[in-house]
Amino acid sequence: MKKDxxxxxxxxTVQLVDGTTYQTRSTYGSAGDTLQLDIDPSVHPAWTGGKSHMLDAGGQVARFNKRFGGLTLGKK
Structure with a gap:
């Protein structure tokens, strides 16, 4: 087995959306770092019955329309 x-x-430390924290072992970051979650099982639509909606925080649709809104397909 190869070394290193x-x-x-x-x-x-993992911090959930509601502020709850717990300790786990991971390869994330370095020892003692805190991983803050944006989505966890308490707020994810798959586990909450789909009542909450995820918003397009980055504006990807708006960015796409800005870049390609004037694009027409076919012959003029």
């Missing part, structure tokens, strides 16, 4: 090819596996 595996990522560092250390303890981190």
């Amino acid at each position: 090819i595996h990522p560092d596996y250390h303890s981190i």
Whole structure:
């Protein structure tokens, strides 16, 4: 088995949307870092029955329309 090819596996803190935290082990960041989640099982539509909606925070549709809104297909 080769040495020094595996990522560092250390303890981190995971913070859920509601502020709840727990300790786990991960390769994320460095030892003692905090991973803040935007979506977790308490707010994700798949686990809440689909009553909450995810918003397009980045404006991807608007950005697409801005770039390609004047594009026409076919012959003029």
